Amino acid sequence: MNSYAEVLGDSCDGDKKNYTEVIVEEGKNISKLLNDLIGLIKLEDNSVDLNSEKFDILELIKINLRKYRLDLDEKKVGVILDSKGMEEVWVTGDKFRLSQVVNNFLSNAVSYVENGGKIRVNIYKKQERVLVEVINSGPKISGNHIDYIWEPFYKVDESRNRKYGGTGLGLAISKGILEKHGSEHGVVNLEDGVKFWFEVKIRGEQQST
Ligand SMILES: Nc1ncnc2c1ncn2[C@@H]1O[C@H](COP(=O)(O)OP(=O)(O)OP(=O)(O)O)[C@@H](O)[C@H]1O
Ligand SMILES: [Mg+2]
Numbered sequence: 001m002n003s004y005a006e007v008l009g010d011s012c013d014g015d016k017k018n019y020t021e022v023i024v025e026e027g028k029n030i031s032k033l034l035n036d037l038i039g040l041i042k043l044e045d046n047s048v049d050l051n052s053e054k055f056d057i058l059e060l061i062k063i064n065l066r067k068y069r070l071d072l073d074e075k076k077v078g079v080i081l082d083s084k085g086m087e088e089v090w091v092t093g094d095k096f097r098l099s100q101v102v103n104n105f106l107s108n109a110v111s112y113v114e115n116g117g118k119i120r121v122n123i124y125k126k127q128e129r130v131l132v133e134v135i136n137s138g139p140k141i142s143g144n145h146i147d148y149i150w151e152p153f154y155k156v157d158e159s160r161n162r163k164y165g166g167t168g169l170g171l172a173i174s175k176g177i178l179e180k181h182g183s184e185h186g187v188v189n190l191e192d193g194v195k196f197w198f199e200v201k202i203r204g205e206q207q208s209t
Pocket of ligand 1: 170
């Protein structure tokens, strides 16, 4: 459907072109919502089988970060990726699903960091696990909202993020994926921002249900 609207847009101008752009944008939103919903339902009814692959999570984070270059430039946000001198960080898990987690944490950091703010991604090795932290400067998550943000559809509705049209499924999906990996995860308010973190095993068996 989107490609038809895009072709139509190319042959229009003025108001008509604007309308087709709205159709394309809405189409993308609906398709993200459907994919997220299907993903969440599958996680909840246990019909997701995790792959167990070895992959370099540092490389995965670098690839995901590149997707946000334009938004980061626009918001004049600086990003530091600190892997404590490690050039490769090998872990075991479902690469595609863990990429979704990384992407959800990064997209939130990019959305909620203030203009001119900072994002920092830390990667540590902790015995048999790797700890990934995604930190963004900006407002804290107020009151007891912080206890509910991992619930499906939960959004802290403040005027500063009304412009951002997420559906509130990203963290619920991330939580489901991390629980299936037996991975600890969480969120902490900092002095000047928030930190989301998760752990992933370096090697070995992860839980399949
Ligand atoms: N880095 C962050 N800083 C401040 N608030 C955050 C941050 N990450 C998440 N939140 C809050 O948690 C809520 C839930 O996040 P979640 O990723 O599940 O949904 P979303 O980003 O609103 O939508 P979606 O991820 O489905 O596109 C957000 O709406 C926001 O209120
Ligand atoms: Mg999100």
